Amino acid sequence: MRYRPISRRLLTGLSALLLLSCAPVQAQPALPGGFIRDLQGLEARLHGASAEGQVDIQHQARRQAERLAGGNTSDRWARALYLQLAAGAAACRGEHAPAAAWLDAAAGSDVAPAAWRQARLREAALQYRAAGRTSLAAARLARWLEEASVPPIDEHWRLIGWLGELERWEAAARRLEALDEAPQDADRRALAITVYRQAGRDGQALTLLRERLGREAGPRQWRQAAALAQRLGDPGLAAAIWEAGWQRGLLSGEEDLRRLVRLHLAGGTPARAAEHLARGIEDGVLTGDVSHRRLLATAWEAARDHGRALSAWEDVARQSGRAADWLRLGQLAHGWGEAALARRALRRARALGAEEAEAWLASLPGEGGEGAGTGADQSERSVQTGA
Numbered sequence: 454m455r456y457r458p459i460s461r462r463l464l465t466g467l468s469a470l471l472l473l474s475c476a477p478v479q480a481q482p483a484l485p486g487g488f489i490r491d492l493q494g495l496e497a498r499l500h501g502a503s504a505e506g507q508v509d510i511q512h513q514a515r516r517q518a519e520r521l522a523g524g525n526t527s528d529r530w531a532r533a534l535y536l537q538l539a540a541g542a543a544a545c546r547g548e549h550a551p552a553a554a555w556l557d558a559a560a561g562s563d564v565a566p567a568a569w570r571q572a573r574l575r576e577a578a579l580q581y582r583a584a585g586r587t588s589l590a591a592a593r594l595a596r597w598l599e600e601a602s603v604p605p606i607d608e609h610w611r612l613i614g615w616l617g618e619l620e621r622w623e624a625a626a627r628r629l630e631a632l633d634e635a636p637q638d639a640d641r642r643a644l645a646i647t648v649y650r651q652a653g654r655d656g657q658a659l660t661l662l663r664e665r666l667g668r669e670a671g672p673r674q675w676r677q678a679a680a681l682a683q684r685l686g687d688p689g690l691a692a693a694i695w696e697a698g699w700q701r702g703l704l705s706g707e708e709d710l711r712r713l714v715r716l717h718l719a720g721g722t723p724a725r726a727a728e729h730l731a732r733g734i735e736d737g738v739l740t741g742d743v744s745h746r747r748l749l750a751t752a753w754e755a756a757r758d759h760g761r762a763l764s765a766w767e768d769v770a771r772q773s774g775r776a777a778d779w780l781r782l783g784q785l786a787h788g789w790g791e792a793a794l795a796r797r798a799l800r801r802a803r804a805l806g807a808e809e810a811e812a813w814l815a816s817l818p819g820e821g822g823e824g825a826g827t828g829a830d831q832s833e834r835s836v837q838t839g840a
Contacts, residue, residue, distance in 0.1 A: 481566045482530040511542035526564050533562035553580035571600050591615040617648055626652035655681045672703050692720035710738055723755035743773045759789045776805035
């Protein structure tokens, strides 16, 4: 990592102030000529100095700053400039923690011009960040943003990113809300979505995600949007988002299809769930095993498509051979007025051990009483023997 550009910026600010230090129009204390010559000499030596020379300049600047503490107005102003110079020397050597501390102290000068203090405060934030002390960096940058007249939008985003790294999600979300513009580039949109999600502001995160969908969004963004819609208690919207991603080919495969089906069932569109299931089984995306066929039957049942539901449940019952599946088929057929199918299914369920089937059979016309026994016994024997 190259640190010299940071220190060069620090020294550029120092040079500009030294050139103007005797001008009465500047809102800064006047400096005696001795201070100006000493500061300029140290700065000139620092440019191109060896590592040993940088250490020597840093120590000289620090000693001067310590000597001038508590002096008159000119002394305190010179002290702030010496602290800036010491910070520049430290930054040249990659010593970011002391550089940040000296810049912080310089920014606290009670006699330095306001604009100068603000510049040092921002530089302190960057040095704290380079030193890995992000919490202090965020605090200094937040102060700088409050004091600066028109801070660049990039600095707001810098702070939001730092707050996110610190997992201070609510503070980051408040900063986001205060921005006058929505994030335009992909990285900032992704950061904003993460911040809002982590802060529990799913509605705002979903709004950003939906704006992003259809542009550069990939499968992950479509899945995130659907998940957020579910968390907001809107399974219908979640199903619509997943459906759109599926139709665009961004969501595909067995797992995505199963999720699509579950979302449609939860979102109140069971017919679409059934259509996707049937097509998935037909196309080989899903296996035709009994679990998928049972889900298909359940979907047609929820859609109240009587013909398809009964046909699907009969396929399930034949494939599984389970009493519960025959019983469900019989119950549905009974409720939908398909007496013949109900009778056949319920007899098979009874033969396979479903005790509830007896009561359902008794409620069918012609099934009550002793007269129904011979037919029932024959049905049970057929089920048990496979005849």
